[in-house]
Amino acid sequence: MQQTMEHSTAKHYSEADQSTQRLRDKKLGDLMVNKRRLVEVPYTASLAHTMNTLVANKVLAVPVAAPPGQWIGAGGSMIMEADKHTGTVRKHYIGLATMLDLLAHIAGNEDQLMDEGVHDGFDLDQKMSVPVSSIIGHCLEGLSLWTLNPNTSPNFSILDCMEVFSKGIHRALVPVDSHLDNVSGVELVESASSYRMLTQMDVLRFVKEHGSSGSELDNIMSSTVSDLGAVTERVFTITDRTKVIDAIKCMRIALLNAVPIVRSSDTDNEEDHKQLVNGRGRQAIGTFSATDLRGCHFATLQTWLPMSALDYTETVLANPLLAAFNNAAGSPTTRELVACRADSSLGEVIDKVVSKHVHRLWVVDQQGLLKGLISLTDIIRVLRLAILSEQNA
Template structure:
């Protein structure tokens, strides 16, 4: 937890006991938060392997290995299937991973080098390019629900972020498992508070969610993701009611089609 806060990151690789060059898991703040909430567990001196989940559907186990001499195409294909991390390995020189490439790295690169996507009109709306097609219903929590209930919903649906809506269906904030301050400070008595009170008390990050409309351009969504350091942009209608979400995986699927 100290390393996450120190470097302002939300995940760290875990190396195998048997092979010091083999990464077996990438533990993130969601895993830590889940561990700390389980039965009120506050044993911060436990080895990190206590946090490692055996659930292979969790993103911690969805790791792709990429040859640093290969093209980006295989990594984009993996990232478009909801893999969030790629271990970059030089198989010709050193089998030990030299870097961890993330979905965020790809989106940041596109923001800096929009010319890299030759077949994609970044000024077209997200609705026009199909970013909202064939989406599952949006999972939300209400401002009246407790933080514990909200995290339980996220855990059950395997989501790392959910919008918090008010009685009118408008998004008032969002709950993200990637805020390290939530992990460090979470206590069962605080988790019993309504989610908005929980966030106001424990996080120093802005409570304002990043939103867009179906008519928003792809370029604006990408810029919003990078500027806000978020993984999700919530799509609202003309009445500002929550409708859908655009995730990093959604963006990379579009990038892959144009690459």
């Protein structure tokens, strides 16, 4: 469902709260400084072109644009780009195309891969030639378009942004200038001369760069993620025998962009390597993520889909050319396990997700056994609540 989050929070705080207030007083516009023009694809773009766009721009999702008046937008919304001077509508954003959408489409729902390799009927070129509009909504995120509008709500603060992203929304469109018309209920007509994209990672990067000073915020950053309630104890994994194609299918069903890899159980011969398994208490030996495939030309996927996800991370990602791409994109390569402990501080966790450019950390104990995970949503949620708690103390 498309939503526009508008808040009016003009409050005054004491000098004792000045350091936290500095972060709270930052507005949405402060986060949008130096944000590049929106990367998008037309509704007629093939999946091959869409994947190349994702790869070239090092992003995981792009809005899909269509001619106005011909499409129903996500959730019945009308988010449009219009000429700033004449108001003439040029395009209508109808949804998002994510890397996971593309990978799920490639993997398909049919058993096209055999143990010995790709089945003769598997035609990757044909799968990648269909228009991107045909896969919107295969993953839930593609059906959601969210906007944050600083023009109609001048007091929209960074904490208001956090409130939106703490609900599991990964990214939102921000109009440079806009006009809004409420039609009925939750339906909305919005037009702007251009948009920018704001993500959860943008917010945490901003916090890391601008919110490190001041005793009140220091107290929050030094608190452990366990004490703050940021750790999700249930963690789903794949095994070292799970194939890339099955990992993609599992991630699509569970709406996950990354999963840890654990060793196959020696005692349970009935463990299904095509399904997600409970990883709590097991040794994590790697991570498989949708981002692992963003530096790959789609034609090579035909060779890699039947591989185990572990082999893929150990061999394909170790290729010097792909390793160089991932390093440039700020992503970890090979089997690196980006993890933390339950007693890690919030500041340490934020620093790690931003510097490693990952969207979740695996929580492990002293023996390296999985105890849970922390997502960007978890981090933003507890950070926002802690700041509000400090203000109300």
